[in-house]
Structure formats: C-alpha cells, structure tokens
Amino acid sequence: MKVFTITAISSLLTLTAALSPPYEPVCETCVYTPNExxxxxxxxxxxxxxxxxxxxPGPYYCACRHGYRATGYEANNMEVQxxxxxxxxxxxxxxxxxxxFVKPGxxxxxxxxxxxxxxxGCKAVQEKKWCM
Structure with missing residues (x-):
C-alpha cells in the first residue's frame, strides 16, 4: 500500500508540473531619479x-555595461539577470x-x-521576452 501511495503522489506531482504554466520570473525595474x-x-x-x-509605460531596468553580467551568480539565474x-x-x-539587465542592487x-x-554576446544569460 505504501508503494502505491508513493507512486500515486509522484504521478500526481508530475502531472501537476506538466500542466502548470511555465514560471516567468519577475523583471524588477528601477526608478531613474537619483534619490530613488x-x-x-x-x-x-x-x-x-x-x-x-x-x-x-516602457520599463526602466538596471543595465550592465556592454559585455558584462551579474557578479556572484550563475549566468542562467533568471531571478537576477x-x-x-x-x-x-x-x-x-x-x-x-x-x-x-539585473535586478536593482x-x-x-x-x-x-x-x-x-x-x-x-552574453548568450549564456537567458532572454526574458515577457519583460519587453
């Protein structure tokens, strides 16, 4: 019975993941005024x-210098860059x-x-089409 329950739960989780919409991490914007x-x-x-x-309105994002990416993070970390x-x-x-582009800070x-x-260049960093 234990094996059946574990198999059923595993199958349910797999089905739920397959039917869920893909996760789209938020694109954090910045405020262009110096004090903010x-x-x-x-x-x-x-x-x-x-x-x-x-x-x-068109978004404002923190843009890296050309050819650079976030320091201290994997290139494919879409939460950050x-x-x-x-x-x-x-x-x-x-x-x-x-x-x-990176989240503020x-x-x-x-x-x-x-x-x-x-x-x-910088193709190791993933593209977020939904942020455009």
Missing amino acids: NKCDITTSCTYVWGHDDPHT WRLPWYGTPSGDPSQEGRV VECNTLCDDWYLGKD
Whole structure:
C-alpha cells in the first residue's frame, strides 16, 4: 500500500508540473531619479524603448555595461539577470540584444563569455521576452 501511495503522489506531482504554466520570473525595474535609484554603481537605470504594450509605460531596468553580467551568480539565474529582445530601429535592426539587465542592487563586473560578439554576446544569460 505504501508503494502505491508513493507512486500515486509522484504521478500526481508530475502531472501537476506538466500542466502548470511555465514560471516567468519577475523583471524588477528601477526608478531613474537619483534619490530613488537602487541600481549598483556598475549599472545604469535605463529606459527600454520599443516596449509593445500600450497599457503599460516602457520599463526602466538596471543595465550592465556592454559585455558584462551579474557578479556572484550563475549566468542562467533568471531571478537576477536577463537579456531582452530589444531591437534598435523601426526596421528591426538588432541593437541591445547582447545587453544584460539585473535586478536593482546587483553588481555587474563579470565578463560574459563571447562578450566581444556585440549583440550575439552574453548568450549564456537567458532572454526574458515577457519583460519587453
């Protein structure tokens, strides 16, 4: 009976996980005014234009210097850092796709792998499309 119960619970948990929507970590924004800006000194509170949702204002995120990512965290930690599908011109030419954004207070002093590739660099940091 114990084995049946454990198997049933395990199956139920697997089914629940399979039917749950994928987890989308929050994209923490920053406030651009100096007295309220909580971005680390190694980042800058940056307005992300090109935001498609007309019901919300364009977000401000703490942006790392080009080619850098969060220090002290794994590159794939989406709770702390992310990239965006941020194109530079109305014609769709990519511009800031390689830039890494972090939650306020996080330091950006770690060079990305392939940092020298411009928009194609920092691919180890995951993209959060839902934050655009």
